[in-house]
Amino acid sequence: MLKSLRQKIKFLFFLLLPLWLIIFLLRKRKGIHILMYHSVRARNENRFPYIVTEKHFKIQLAALEKTGSCISIEDAVGSIRKRSSGDCSFVISFDDGYADNIDTAAKHLEEKSFPFTIFITRSFTDSGMNSFLAARHFNHIKKRKDITLGAHSLLHVNHNFLSKKEIKKDFQESKTFLSEITSKDIKYYAYTGGGYTDESLNHVLDFYEAAFKDRMDGKTDTDLRRIGRINIPHGLNSEKRFLTYLLSQAYIRLRSNE
Numbered sequence: 001m002l003k004s005l006r007q008k009i010k011f012l013f014f015l016l017l018p019l020w021l022i023i024f025l026l027r028k029r030k031g032i033h034i035l036m037y038h039s040v041r042a043r044n045e046n047r048f049p050y051i052v053t054e055k056h057f058k059i060q061l062a063a064l065e066k067t068g069s070c071i072s073i074e075d076a077v078g079s080i081r082k083r084s085s086g087d088c089s090f091v092i093s094f095d096d097g098y099a100d101n102i103d104t105a106a107k108h109l110e111e112k113s114f115p116f117t118i119f120i121t122r123s124f125t126d127s128g129m130n131s132f133l134a135a136r137h138f139n140h141i142k143k144r145k146d147i148t149l150g151a152h153s154l155l156h157v158n159h160n161f162l163s164k165k166e167i168k169k170d171f172q173e174s175k176t177f178l179s180e181i182t183s184k185d186i187k188y189y190a191y192t193g194g195g196y197t198d199e200s201l202n203h204v205l206d207f208y209e210a211a212f213k214d215r216m217d218g219k220t221d222t223d224l225r226r227i228g229r230i231n232i233p234h235g236l237n238s239e240k241r242f243l244t245y246l247l248s249q250a251y252i253r254l255r256s257n258e
């Protein structure tokens with residue numbers, strides 16, 4: 001609670017700075033910002049927190065382009081493993097597997113040659129609902145080297161509500177399912193609701209090269225079993241608001257030569 005209040009104050013303070021200074025301060029950061037999106041749609045009338053409108057998404061990508069480089073999740077994990085960081089960089093990731101990630105967001109990412117990652121929940125894909133990725137999307141994804149797929153559980157249940165046996169099953173089967181439908185090697189996992197247990201941490205690397213949570217905690221963000229990500233909420237409607245928000249967030253800071 002306090003942390004989020006402190007972040008709000010930081011955000012409001014940074015908002016007073018001119019845009020050039022915000023960009024300058026972000027560019028000085030040697031480290032990685034892993035962004036977590038969900039859905040990107042034309043409209044968000046109900047101000048659903050996990051929907052970013054297409055218009056805002058385009059503004060945000062343009063802002064990222066001015067500030068640093070957009071790298072693949074693979075390169076980010078490589079840097080974290082080596083503990084060495086390049087200049088300010090960003091990773092784009094999406095959770096849950098919304099169809100609009102391909103139908104709406106992908107074209108804007110492709111335009112800028114930004115690689116991206118989608119973490120997919122099996123039950124959402126199996127549901128057959130229009131809002132989630134379907135066979136036609138997977139055919140497209142299969143051909144694309146710049147799209148990485150990761151697992152985001154079988155049933156979208158937080159690991160804190162699963163037994164030890166169910167956690168292992170979740171890791172195993174959400175990986176097998178995705179590699180079977182896409183013929184891709186599934187190397188990454190994102191925790192549902194950011195939730196994990198000791199059992200998750202003990203076993204996740206038996207199945208995956210790295211796993212991600214839904215927040216930055218400032219302590220364990222470079223732990224390959226629970227790498228931190230920055231949630232992107234709705235309403236960041238200008239370059240300045242978006243970059244100010246990033247500046248008010250923690251990032252993956254890696255010191256080289258250590």
Ligand SMILES: [Zn+2]
Pocket residue numbers: 095096152156192193
């Ligand atoms: Zn999710």
